[in-house]
Amino acid sequence: MRYNRITTGIIDELKSIVGEANVIVDREKMEVYGRDEVSEAMWQHMPEVVVKPENARQISEIMKLANRELVPVTPRGAGTGLAAGAVPVLGGIVLSLERMNRILEVDKENLFMVTEPGVTTGEVQRTARAEGYLYAGDPCSADSSFIGGNVATNAGGNKAVKYGTTSRHIFGVEVVLPNGDIVTLGGKCVKNVTGYDLVHLMVGSEGTLGIVTKIYLKLMPLPKYVADLLVPFDDVEKAINIVPVIMTHGGIIPTCLEFMDNLSIKAAELYLNQQLPYGDAAAYVIVEVDGNSERQVQEDYETIGKLCLENGGLEVFVADNKSTQERIWKARRCYAEALRMISPVYCMEDIVVPVSQIPRALEAINRIAEKYQIKIPCCGHAGDGNIHATLLRENRGEHSWHEVKEKVLEEMYRVVYDLGGNLSGEHGIGAKRKDAMARFMDPVQLNMIRSIKKALDPNLILNPGKVVDVF
C-alpha cells in the first residue's frame, strides 16, 4: 500500500472539521504524539499532522477525508501503550482522543458507566468507587492511560485473575469505522446474540478496525472487604512454583496474584527511594483476595498465607487497610518507571502461557538471560500466566543491543509457543510485535486477521503498520 503525503489542502480541510486550534503541525508540539512508552527510538515516528476531534461526527469526516486522499490515520489515547500501537509509523494523521474526555453517565439502575474514550482509567475507577461500584479493569498505568486505550488493547492488569480483562467489562461501543460510518455495537444489554459479537472484535483490535468513541462498561458492586498479602521468598523457583498451587488450591479465586523477582524489587526500591521489607528476597508474591464476608476474606488469605509458608515463603505480610495496601501496590505498579532507573532503554515483553507453565516459562527466561549475559527482570500477573520480562539495554552499544535482543526474543518466543503460550497477554502487538506475530502465528489465523482487516478497511487507512501487514 502506498499512501499520499499530507498536503496544505488536507490540513485546511482538517482545520475546517475540528477548528484551527485543534490541528497541530508544529514539529516541537507534535513530538510527543510520535512515541508511546516503548523506550527504543526505532519505535518513534513523527506525525505529519495531529488532530483533536471532539465527537464521532468529526472523526467520521476525518476518516472520509483520509480515504479520499489515501493518507493513514493513527488513533491515539494517552500514549501509554507498550507496543508502538499509537505511533504513526507510516506518517499521516495522528488522531488524538484527548478532548473526548467526558464520563457521560453512571447508570445505577443497570450498573453501567457510559464514557468517552479520553477519560483516564483512574477517573473511571474513582467515579465508580465514589458511587459504591467497582470498575474491575486495573492496568498498572491506570492513573494516566485512557479507557479508550484499555479497550483498544483489551488491557489486563491486576484484577484480571478474578474479574477478567477489559473485554469482560465492555458490553457496547460506539465506533467510527474506517470508511467513516458511525455505528453503535451492543449497549446496556448484558446478553446479546443478535448477529456476530462485533463488540469483542473491536476490543483488542488496537484501533485497526475502528475508532471507539463511546464505551458502555459494566460496573459491579464494590466488594466490602479486601486484603493483600506480600510474601517474600528466598528462592525464585519456590516463589513461582507457588502460583499454580494457589490457583488450584481450596477453591479460592484470588483477585490478584502477582510476582516480582529480585531485580524488580531492587528497581522499585531505587525508584521509590525506600527500603522494602525483605528487599533482598529472591522474589515477592503478592496476593489479593476480596469479598463481602469479612470472615471469608480472612479465611481465604489465611489459607493462602499458610500455603505460602509451607512452600518456602519467608513471611506473610497482611495488608487489610488502604494505606498498607497502597504501599505494597506502589512497589508493584512502578515496575515500568523503576526499570528506567537501571536502564533508560529496555524492551518490555508481555508473554503469556497457561498458568501451570509459568514456572517453566520463568526458568527458561532466566536460562536465556544467563546465556546471553543480559539482565531480564521479571514481574507481572503470574496468576494469569502473564509475565513482563524486560530486556535491559544498560550500557550496551546500539548494534550489540539489537543483535542480542533479536536472539533473546526469538528464543523466548519459541519457548513460550512450545509451552502453549502467546506473544502478548495484555500489551498488544502494535508495530513492535507485528513481525514476530507473522512468524509465530499459524498462517491460517494470520490470514483470517488479514481478511477481516481488509473487509472492514479496504483502503487500509486506519492504523496501518500495526498488528498485521496486509497486501
Added chain:
Amino acid sequence: MRYNRITTGIIDELKSIVGEANVIVDREKMEVYGRDEVSEAMWQHMPEVVVKPENARQISEIMKLANRELVPVTPRGAGTGLAAGAVPVLGGIVLSLERMNRILEVDKENLFMVTEPGVTTGEVQRTARAEGYLYAGDPCSADSSFIGGNVATNAGGNKAVKYGTTSRHIFGVEVVLPNGDIVTLGGKCVKNVTGYDLVHLMVGSEGTLGIVTKIYLKLMPLPKYVADLLVPFDDVEKAINIVPVIMTHGGIIPTCLEFMDNLSIKAAELYLNQQLPYGDAAAYVIVEVDGNSERQVQEDYETIGKLCLENGGLEVFVADNKSTQERIWKARRCYAEALRMISPVYCMEDIVVPVSQIPRALEAINRIAEKYQIKIPCCGHAGDGNIHATLLRENRGEHSWHEVKEKVLEEMYRVVYDLGGNLSGEHGIGAKRKDAMARFMDPVQLNMIRSIKKALDPNLILNPGKVVDVF
C-alpha cells in the same frame, strides 16, 4: 447465490471421506435432521444428504468438496436449537457432529476442559462436578444440547447473571473454516491479545463462519454452598418490578434470577402432573445465590427474601438441598416442553433489554397479547433482561396464526428496540429471525456482519440462509 444439487458423485465422495455407514440419504432417516426445536413446519427443511464425520480432517475434506461443487453445508449439533439455525433451509449437506462426542481432557492444573463439540452440556457439567469444578454454562436444554451448539449460539441459561454466557467460559476453539482450513484459535491461556479476538467472533456465529471441532472451556472451583428461593407473587407487576431491585440492592450478585408468569406455572403443573406451591400465583420469582461461605450465602438469601416480602412476595420458599432445589428447577426448566401441552405449535421469542427495562418490556408484551387476543406466556432469565415470550397458536387456523404472529412480533420487536434491547439474548438468529434482524439492525452493523461473512466464506457455503443474507 445459486447452489448446486447433491449428485451421486458427491455422495460417493462423501462416503469415501467418512465411510459408507456415516452417510445418510434415506428420507425417513434424514427427517430428524431437517428440523430443530422450532415447532412450526415452515422452519423445517429436508437435507439432501447427512454426513457424520469423526474428526476435523474429515470435516476439512467435506468443506473442500462443498466449495468445489458449490453445495451448502449446514453444521448440526443436537438439534435443540430454537432459531432454525441447524436446519438446511437451502438443502445440501447436513454435517452432524454427533460422533465427535469425546471429552478429551480435564486439566486440573489449568482448570480447563477440552472437549469435542458433540458432548452434551449435561455431561460437561457432570464431568466437571465429579472433579470438584463448576462448568457454569447452564441452558435449560443442558441434558440434550451439545456443547458445540452452546458455543455456536453463545448459549445463556440459568447461571449467566453471575457467571456470564457460554462465551465467557470459552478460551479456545479448533475450527474448520469454510474453505477447509483447520485452525486453533486461543487455547489454555486466560489472557491473550495476540491478534484479533477470533475466538469470540466464532462463539455465537451460529456455524456460519466455521465448524468448531474442539473446545477449550474454563472450569471454576465449585461453590461450596448454594441456595434457591422460590417466591410467588399475586401480582405480575410486583414480581417483575422486584427484578431490577434485587440486581441493584445490597451488593449481591445472584447466580440466577428467573421469572415465570402464571401461564408458565400452569403449563409446568400440567406437564409435570403435580401441583406447585401457590400454583395460582400471578408469577414466580426464582433466585439462586452461591458462595464458599455458608453464612454469607444465608445472609444473601435472607436479604433477598426480605426484599421480596417487602415488595409483594407472598412467601419465600428456601431450598438449600439438592432435592428441593431440583423440584424448583424442574418447573422452570420444562418451560419449552410444558407449553406444548397447551399448544403444540408456538413461536418462542428471546428478547433482551437492559435489566431496568424488564418491567416495561413485560408490560408491553402483556398489552400486545391483550390487543391481539393471543396467549403469550412469559418466562425466563429476568436478571439478565432476557425473557422468553412465547406466542401460542392453540387452535388458530394457519392463515390467522401467521397474520397475528407477524403483527405481534413486529410490535414486540419495536418496543424492545425502543427500550434499548435486541432480538435475541441467547437463542440466536438462525433462519427464523434473519429477516427481522435485517429490518431492525442498524444497516452499518448489518454490513459489517456481511463483510466478515464474505471475507471468511467467499463462496457462502457454510450454513447459508442463516443470520444474514449476503449478496
